[in-house]
Amino acid sequence: EADIYQTPRYLVIGTGKKITLECSQTMGHDKMYWYQQDPGMELHLIHYSYGVNSTEKGDLSSESTVSRIRTEHFPLTLESARPSHTSQYLCASSELGQGNSPLHFGNGTRLTVT
Amino acid sequence: ILNVEQSPQSLHVQEGDSTNFTCSFPSSNFYALHWYRWETAKSPEALFVMTLNGDEKKKGRISATLNTKEGYSYLYIKGSQPEDSATYLCAFRYSSASKIIFGSGTRLSIRP
Numbered sequence: 001e002a003d004i005y006q007t008p009r010y011l012v013i014g015t016g017k018k019i020t021l022e023c024s025q026t027m028g029h030d031k032m033y034w035y036q037q038d039p040g041m042e043l044h045l046i047h048y049s050y051g052v053n054s055t056e057k058g059d060l061s062s063e064s065t066v067s068r069i070r071t072e073h074f075p076l077t078l079e080s081a082r083p084s085h086t087s088q089y090l091c092a093s094s095e096l097g098q099g100n101s102p103l104h105f106g107n108g109t110r111l112t113v114t
Numbered sequence: 115i116l117n118v119e120q121s122p123q124s125l126h127v128q129e130g131d132s133t134n135f136t137c138s139f140p141s142s143n144f145y146a147l148h149w150y151r152w153e154t155a156k157s158p159e160a161l162f163v164m165t166l167n168g169d170e171k172k173k174g175r176i177s178a179t180l181n182t183k184e185g186y187s188y189l190y191i192k193g194s195q196p197e198d199s200a201t202y203l204c205a206f207r208y209s210s211a212s213k214i215i216f217g218s219g220t221r222l223s224i225r226p
Contacts, residue, residue: 102148
């Protein structure tokens with residue numbers, strides 16, 4: 001059973017479109033993360049949040065933006081999609097204050113921009 | 115730049131054989147080392163979180179060891195089964211406040 005949900009699983013969209021990738025978790029976790037992964041490469045952190053109204057950019061520069069208005073919801077938005085945004089996007093969450101707690105991942109969104 | 119290296123990149127093992135692979139990380143500062151299993155079409159699932167030098171963790175046929183002084187961790191799978199086919203990711207954290215840095219994974223395929 002999944003406690004962290006991502007939609008859509010797959011998305012094919014044309015250049016210039018605005019898209020929002022949804023991520024929700026039901027565990028009450030304060031920390032949430034967005035990772036981007038290209039085939040055969042590492043997971044790269046692009047955004048993270050330690051709670052409501054807190055968002056930070058990760059290590060990999062990204063043209064996407066995020067918001068955290070509710071604890072359970074951490075959507076990622078691309079205002080104008082480009083082919084270079086084609087990738088897999090994984091959302092994750094973990095408990096705040098528990099430095100050793102593992103990440104809980106969603107199933108990911110595989111985005112293709114044509 | 116902090117790098118987490120995993121080797122080998124991919125591995126093909128006969129069903130029933132045991133196998134192991136490596137995660138290397140900077141030994142200068144250490145807080146925690148995570149192992150995840152990522153099966154195709156599923157989400158990555160946490161296997162172990164290890165924090166102490168000399169730690170050994172076990173979950174069924176899978177076990178892991180940790181050497182923080184030399185900066186490596188081994189993951190062992192005993193008697194490989196087809197359901198063990200997955201990508202195994204390790205991730206490193208150098209402080210309680212630091213982000214988690216992932217390796218590129220070891221892709222394991224079990225031949226029946």
